[in-house]
Amino acid sequence: MAINLFFKTLLTLMILGGVFSCDNNGDKVSGTITFFDRRDSQDYTAVKIGDRWWMAENLNYRSDTGSWYVNNDSASYASVFGRMYDWNTAMNAAPPGWHVPSKSEWDSLLARYDSDSAAYAYLTRTGLSDFKAQFGGYRDGGGNFKYAYHYGPYWTSTEYNPEEACYAFFNKSVKTVTMEYYSKVRGFYIRCVRD
Numbered sequence: 555m556a557i558n559l560f561f562k563t564l565l566t567l568m569i570l571g572g573v574f575s576c577d578n579n580g581d582k583v584s585g586t587i588t589f590f591d592r593r594d595s596q597d598y599t600a601v602k603i604g605d606r607w608w609m610a611e612n613l614n615y616r617s618d619t620g621s622w623y624v625n626n627d628s629a630s631y632a633s634v635f636g637r638m639y640d641w642n643t644a645m646n647a648a649p650p651g652w653h654v655p656s657k658s659e660w661d662s663l664l665a666r667y668d669s670d671s672a673a674y675a676y677l678t679r680t681g682l683s684d685f686k687a688q689f690g691g692y693r694d695g696g697g698n699f700k701y702a703y704h705y706g707p708y709w710t711s712t713e714y715n716p717e718e719a720c721y722a723f724f725n726k727s728v729k730t731v732t733m734e735y736y737s738k739v740r741g742f743y744i745r746c747v748r749d
Contacts, residue, residue, distance in 0.1 A: 586610065586684050591649040598649075600748065601684040604666060606659065607748035609652070610684050612636030617643050622693055622741050624702050635690030635702075641719045641738035644709045652746035657712035657720040657733060659747055664722070670730035677731060678706075678724060685745075687724045687731070693741025707734075707742040 585602045599610040614636035615621070620643025624631040639647055648654055655663075667673040677685040691702035706724030713719050714735035721742055723734045 589649075591615065593649065599684070603663060603683060603685065606663070608655075608663070608685060609745045609747075610686055612688055612690070613639075613647060613649075613744040613746060615647050615649070617647055619643065621647070622699075624690055625699050631690070631702075635688050636743060638690065638693055638741035638743050639709065640741055641709055644742070644744050645711060647744060648746045651749050653749055654709060654711040654744055655747040657710045660708075660710055660720075660722045660733060664731060664733070670732055674724065674729050674731045678726075687745075688743070689724065689726050690743060695737055695739040699741075707736075707740075708745050709742045 587600050587602075587607070588597050589600060590597055594615055596614060598613075600607045601610040602608075612635055614632055616637065617639070620640040621637045622639075623629055623637055624635055644654055663677075664670070664673045667676055674681070676682045677687050679686045679688060681687075687706045687708070689701075689703050689706040691700050691705050692707050693699050704726050706726070708722040708724075710720045710722065710733075717737060718735045719738050720733060720735045722731060724731045
């Protein structure tokens with residue numbers, strides 16, 4: 555009896571404390587949790603949007619090859635942007651129990667909003683959800699880091715063709731998020747989804 559009262563009180567406090575947020579229709583679209591990646595002892599926040607748990611920050615797992623920080627491994631960017639990955643590395647970088655989302659999963663997330671600009675407004679760092687997409691730029695095929703603080707590209711697990719893969723593209727200059735495709739050798743970020 556006392557345990558039931560405890561959990562009811564805890565749930566009430568969580569709801570009143572802002573653990574859940576609502577979209578413009580008043581539907582519950584997010585709650586947050588924290589999970590632990592045993593591989594490198596990092597904690598991550600995740601947000602529930604619809605029926606899926608999405609990481610609310612970029613993956614920061616260091617692989618032996620195929621992953622970088624902004625500006626040639628400057629670890630000062632780790633807490634802001636996490637790491638970027640080439641596509642092949644990204645496909646094996648997710649923590650156990652999580653995966654790199656498919657294009658279909660990204661499409662479902664973006665379809666919750668009326669337009670590309672509405673999705674941008676909800677999903678960026680200053681947006682109305684706890685998703686908080688980051689604008690860390692990218693690493694091109696020649697090893698150059700470009701457009702930090704302007705572009706936020708996120709890999710999907712979906713190949714477009716043998717050399718290219720699909721990604722979600724957050725563009726700060728036009729305030730939209732769209733689905734695109736590009737070379738798998740580029741360094742983009744990852745937001746994993748819980749299995």
